[in-house]
Amino acid sequence: NAGVTQTPKFQVLKTGQSMTLQCAQDMNHNSMYWYRQDPGMGLRLIYYSASEGTTDKGEVPNGYNVSRLNKREFSLRLESAAPSQTSVYFCASSVEGNTEAFFGQGTRLTVV
């Protein structure tokens, strides 16, 4: 039981390049999320998906797109990376209701 798995763990991009961060969970959770973690800013929600086939914007969605490919997978895409998107990205999942969120190990992205 791997929990929440993110790939890649590290990535360096040049300004303007695109990439997709992958996330998969094997806990049969309905809800999945993408957060970014920045010093002094804590965790900010980028996008979330309440269930397969639905996605919604969070607090900081600009510059990102997401796809809920199936119940297990929720990907985050940067179409044209900018230095302001340098951050650590966390994927998380949970069942519905007021239960804890389970996190992936994070992707450290640097845009130069």
Next chain:
Amino acid sequence: AQRVTQPEKLLSVFKGAPVELKCNYSYSGSPELFWYVQYSRQRLQLLLRHISRESIKGFTADLNKGETSFHLKKPFAQEEDSAMYYCALQRGGSYIPTFGRGTSLIVHP
């Protein structure tokens, strides 16, 4: 909209000293509150949640609805407690956690 405030970015104590990490929230309904911990280079994990009233690794947190606070406490800090701590809120009926900015706890030997 709900908001979680952690006023301290950094808390530095010596081993054996008491620790209190502050968390205040704004939400008009009945919230679910959590503390998550992130040890160096590891993923975030749940430390405790108010509804379970547990003591995990010696930490406790009491929900004070009058003061809208959910402070995390430990009577005697250990070096292995050094980590980033996040307070999180989920409003009633919602599943989306809102996080505070986090407090970095450093416990010196």
